[in-house]
Amino acid sequence: MSPAVAIVLTAGLTATACGLLGPLLVLRREALVGDAVSHSVLPGIVLVHLVLGTRATLPVIVGAAAFGVVCVLALEALRSTGLVRADAAIALVFPALFSLGLLGVDRWAADIHLDLDSTIYGQIAFVPFRTLVLGAVAVPQSVVAIGAVALVDLLLLVAFWKQVKVATFDPGFARTTGVDPTVVARVLLTAVAATAVTAFEAVGAIVVIALLVVPAATAHLLTDRLGVMIAVSVAVGWVAAVSGYAGAVALDASIGGAMGVVATCCFVLALLLSPQHGVLTRALRRRQRVRAAGRAAAGRGTAAVPPTPLRRPGTCAAGGSCRPAGGRWRPGTLALPCARAAGTGALPPRTAAGAGGCTTRLAQASAPGRRSR
């Protein structure tokens, strides 16, 4: 396996794992959990080094994942006190855990010169050099590790698809159908912590944070289906992996950084041009509407009309409830033309039967219908 293929494959698998979970984080307003976890795992790594005296991949991942889970639980505990808001909870937990790790490095690990940037948090450029022999071929360790994690994430998502969907969309309903939203949240965040930690070790923290949030945010701007959103998010991650690598080689710059930049570019494009939610597309649509309205007004020989009615539909001056007539408010009429005032448009038969004028809610409600007895 050539170095380039190994790097792109590792990055792409990371993008897959992150792209599967990221959309759920974004939808649950927990987009910054990846950032929090990435800083919180340091004490775990130091602890493993201290107790086992090793920097081998597997024990480090386990130790780091343990502290990732500690971070997630601490966040939940802080939030459950009701005294601290979600953002402040994150800002309290991860600096504290990170500081704990820094002190540990200072006290016990200084002799081995743990370089925080690359050794602990991985450097994707080193991926091809650490291989594992599977059968007859040498496969980079990280491809195996991240591939396994991505597979587990996929299986989890497929197995618990309905629970995740219900608990995220409507927690109140979930509870009545026997799904506990807090359990779902805990499983999801644990999966995020494990994924993030495995990926840090191989590709570096910043790549993971970027791939958890940015592709998912991009996808959220592009689609209204959860399944599609996840697929788009994975795809954007792969685009970032492939073109990020190419860009980094061309610029002679950090591969991880370049991937983050490419992902962000995708996000900016979606933000501007998304067919439904894009900033530019919406501005364009608004302008077309205003122009069309202006043309129509000019055709009728009146001034341009305000596009929104002055009153909420369904109310009228008399205080009852009636339906607005189709027409727009025009200068000259006093109030929003409700069906009665304008003298056009049919009233619902039931209300029309009531005593003249706008019928009240009460009268309308006592319309024919099955009486109780």
Added chain:
Amino acid sequence: MDALIDALPLPYTDAVVATGAAVLGLLAGLVGVLAVLRRRTLVGDALSHAALPGVAVAFLLAGVKDTVSLLVGAAVAGTLAAVLVLALERSSRVRPDTAIGVVLSGSFSLGIVLLTHIAATGDAGQAGLQDYLFGQAAGLVQADVTLFAALAAGTVVVLALLHRPLTVVLFDAAFARSTGLPIRLLELVSTVLLVVAVVVGLRTVGAILMVAMIVVPAVAARQVTGRLATMLVVAGVVGAAVGTAGSLLSTATRTPTGPVVVLLGAGVVLLALSLAPGRGVLWHARRLRRDRRRRQREGVLVDVAAAGPAPVAASALGAGRPSRAVRRTLRRLRRDGLVRATGAGWSLTAAGQGAATAVLARRELWWAWLEHGAEVAVGDAREPDPDDLAGSLGAEAVERLRALGGTAPAVAGGAR
């Protein structure tokens, strides 16, 4: 400032670091209050990461590692990032946390690309640019401390001047807009204050740990006061105290300053969260337990009373309550001399009879309030306390309620 540093009974460098940490704590505490109340603590996180490309670009433009131009670069990039986060939130369906996440990872990635690109192009002068992300408080010099002090003084002045409009905007932005306050401008002012504090903080405790310095004093202060003005003062004091104590502790133990300050701050927050009077976790738990016990106690008393003079078995008491709780409550009541156990079961003592009557009378009064509350003139917006109507509503209102009388709960339609 110089006089203060000289007056401290510490070696010169330590005195500089301690003073610097104190002033920074004060500054971060003040702006942190705004950030925490606006739920923007992590904007600090985003813009401290965003400072990295700012530093890189400033270096590219200036060509040398000059503190002032690097700081300016960081500040400009930070402000840009903060404004971007705000714009993203408003423009589209991007949520606040996602906006922060995107700006944070996007700008940091850009910074890394720029830095690695600079390094690869072989400019020897670039070494050490990354240090802007990890603090080096020991490298603090007196000029930095003077700069912090000036900024802190400026922040105090701005906050003192804008205290009222800021309170309105923070509490109720819609109302603020209706009164014609320039909301955008006030938001910009508080954002700039935050950016400036974070950028100078980068050098002292490092970008990541700066986040903690912003959030710790404000959260701790919120637990002990409910007023913005007091909160600002308390947060400033807590920030300064944590900074000083942390730096002194780190000098004494020969450990890095930043992490010690942060951990100390985390400890302070934990203490405040658990012990804050009327609000803290422990206090709250105690109150919950007391209320639960009291309810159980009254429930069992009334049940025993309702069973009449004959002794009643514990298993027949407390419909719906777990029987272990009933037994425990009975033991407590016996300890207090309100019930006695006989071979046949439990019955009330004379004191217990009195207590049960009092509970029933109180309930009766509460029913009367629910039914006739609207007819009783209370005079102001006082709300009834079900356990102490006389105390919460006044004796006169209670007299009137007694006269009106409550009807015992009854169910029409023969369902019962």
Added chain:
Amino acid sequence: MSAADARPPALEVRGLTVSYGRRPVLADVDATVPAGTLSAVVGPNGAGKSTLLQAALGLLPADSGRTLVEGRPARAALDRVAYVPQRDAVDWDFPITVREVVEMGRYRAAGWFRRVRRSERPVVDESLDRVGMTAFAGRQISQLSGGQRQRVFLARALAQQAPLLVMDEPFAGVDARTEAALLDVLTAVRDEGRSVVVVHHDLGTVRARFDHALLLNVRAVACGPVAEALTPANLRRAYGAAGVPGGAAGREEEPAWTR
């Protein structure tokens, strides 16, 4: 819904007491919802109407008391209930279509770990059709009006095919036309022999369309057939003399303010 309905009550609450802190929100509430009725829970603001529903279904811890759904403890009978909560916890931006929301009603019955089967489709289609949302099945939920959203949640509850339908303030923020349409659906559901419980505060509608009412103000003031439960005297006891809403104490009988 006749006296001959020998089924156990759809919902039965005995001695239910719930407190938030020291304040009792519900005190010793007894109530019965006979099977096959369209029942309303009415009462002034803060009377504990939503709390009653949640505690009755075991979604909120109660201090004491018990609830039975069709004669069985509520927690064990949740599959017999379709509950439409108030809508504040719903994430409107969630990428989900109307049809998918309604399909959620089938998740429990169809199995949590299986795909929604083809055989479930008719149920979903029919539920959508009954609330008139078939044409909107492919829309994302945030593109709907308040009334349309409420129709979708009713469709989801219908898809659950539960014998008891419980709705918390389904008509809040809903236009009059939708309210009438939803009430027609609920009446039809009742006519199929199912039971419906609705928190509502329009006494006029309750008198006109409902069979049974629980008048609540922290404790149960009255519970029974609408005509017996919502008497002027009972309404005064629940709302206070001045508080009976909109003269709804009944214009024919006695204006509320004469006392």
